[in-house]
Amino acid sequence: MTKADIVNEIAKKTGVEKVQIQTIVEAFMDEVKGSLENGEAVYLRGFGSFIIKERAEKVARNISKNTTITIPAHNIPAFKPAKSFASKIK
Numbered sequence: 001m002t003k004a005d006i007v008n009e010i011a012k013k014t015g016v017e018k019v020q021i022q023t024i025v026e027a028f029m030d031e032v033k034g035s036l037e038n039g040e041a042v043y044l045r046g047f048g049s050f051i052i053k054e055r056a057e058k059v060a061r062n063i064s065k066n067t068t069i070t071i072p073a074h075n076i077p078a079f080k081p082a083k084s085f086a087s088k089i090k
Contacts, residue, residue, distance in 0.1 A: 036077050048081040 007025055011018045032050050035042050042050040057073040081089075 046082055047085055048079055051078050051080055053078045
């Protein structure tokens with residue numbers, strides 16, 4: 001499902017114009033991104049959490065050059081579904 005599909009489905013269910021729905025969806029996504037950039041997690045009860053995961057430094061291999069490289073520690077955004085949501089997906 002794409003962002004356009006989400007906008008279309010919400011517009012069908014609510015009767016609100018697609019332009020307004022798209023503005024709302026994009027504002028929601030901007031707020032989530034902004035919160036994560038500021039180091040804050042976003043918690044949506046019954047849906048899940050957008051969190052920042054810390055990846056530790058690790059040693060990896062560059063197979064084509066047959067060398068080892070060190071990947072520094074870094075943070076990545078992640079989504080953790082709520083238990084009630086995850087239990088419905090099989």
